[in-house]
Amino acid sequence: MCGIVGATAERSVAGILLEGLKRLEYRGYDSAGMAVWDGASINRLRRAGKVQALGDALDELGLPGSTGIAHTRWATHGKPVEHNAHPHMSGNQVAVVHNGIIENFERLKSDLKEHGYVFTSDTDTEVIAHLLDRSVKSGSDLVAAVKQTVGSLEGAFALGVMHQSNSGEIVAARKGSPLVIGVGIGENFIASDQLALLPVTDRFIFLEEGDIAHLTREEIVIWDKSGQLVERPISRYEHGVTAADKGGFKHYMLKEIYEQPAVTLAAFEGRINDGLVDESVFGEQATAIFDQVKQIQIIACGTSYHAGMIAKYWMESLAGIPCHVEVASEYRYRSVVIQEGTLFVSISQSGETADTLAALRDVQDQILASLTICNVPGSSLVRESDLNLMTKAGPEIGVASTKAFTTQLVALLLTTIVLGRRFKLTEDKEREIVLALAELPSLIERSIAMDGAIESMSQSFAEKHHSLFLGRGTLYPVAMEGALKLKEISYIHAEAYPAGELKHGPLALVDKDMPVVAVAPQNDMLDKLKANLQEVSARGGELFIFAGSTQDVQPGEGIHVLGMPSMPQILEPIVYTIPLQLLSYHVAVLKGTDVDQPRNLAKSVTVE
């Protein structure tokens, strides 16, 4: 979704802003722009399409100056064309970049039009520029104008604002959309996330909901939502600048797939004591809260939702705790019955997904407590939850989530254990799971070693338009995740079904043009799954099976089998995800799609 970068410095800022926008490209966008104050006036450049188009325009036209704001826009109101790209300006006085949606913009717009303001875009954002201009013209300084304007906006926003007569100043505001301040030496920055600013600083302030900040080169002043001056802590980015580079891989996605042995290890390393999970890693109040839990409600979106579905199997079968899981966009808009003792677990790579955050906020006062499983320290979900467990995957840039998912599963397994102790999980069983976890990195490595075979297999998919993914038990959500990956990056229609549902509909679709992918570990569901696969074969469907036993699942005409390493059953959903990630990756490469930034999608969905 939209990305914001801003800088006030002694040096020229256009290069910093452009690099920041490139680093935000992964969030998803369709136009880009920048406004820089050159000591006398604010000049602006905008382009539809990629940041590179803006970079080319900058090379040609230049945008000198030491204070600026920049933006990648993911279209909501108005097409992705140049006149809708940010920054938006009111005359040549005010420039604004905005992430989020202003819900009452139509009313504000007609009022501003009545007062003579002329609109040059179809966006909701432009009202902010004109409101600011009106406020400054009526005598407010820029900070007061932002405070006044923000008060009349409904919806979600992160803002970066400059005014022609406020040399070297940026005012930032956040409500509902993420924004961080980068603290430099004699220069300061704003951005939608830390990654944008890593080349210039590793020190960050996370703004709280309702905060307004005034930045100059030398100073950062912050007011909270009640208008009080506040000090916010500065934290250091711990992953290093290069964690967000491609590191010699052709795509971020491939790099992130290959990082999974290391990051899944990081997700449990240091969290085990004497063969048992250390529950203090969830936060100071963990023990007191966990002691009162009676059931779990998991809320998430996209890939994180699939992780939640797997956790439901674990919570109920291993721990014996009632567990519900639902996508946030549904949960937040229906009337829900929350039972006493409910631990609300949100799962989110970014910690900023608008629906997940809204779902948490809606139920805050009805739940026992909240826990977030998240990859971004300091994100909104982390800050607003009682407990958290970081997944430690490091920055994930590819829009299609890979390492964030497998590390979420590790974190959810740890969560299942600490809660399960209070229900039916015995200490012996806990030790058995912890021992199994130790095998995970090498099992993932062995699955990645199948890359060449999977690449060959991918050729059978490149010309196809539809595909079906099947699994049973914890492997059903894995099939869903495999189908999601394929559709996201190769644009091939992919559907997942619990294999037992095959004959209730999808079997009608099966023919030679519909490849069917199955995840078939050697577990107690294998015989049932094999029967389902027979049903596909008998109808001329071509099967691609990732099997735990090549003896039990034999290749044949139209049946391709890739043998997976043998593994503890508890690890199956994590390890069987890897070949499906690789399959979708290679199909997308064959099809020549934009693997890391698939069309129409965004990494961080900060609007509804």
Ligand code: G6P
């Ligand atoms: C977007 C991303 C997905 C992600 C989902 C939820 O759709 O493209 O990769 O799974 O949002 O995001 P979250 O950050 O909450 O895990």
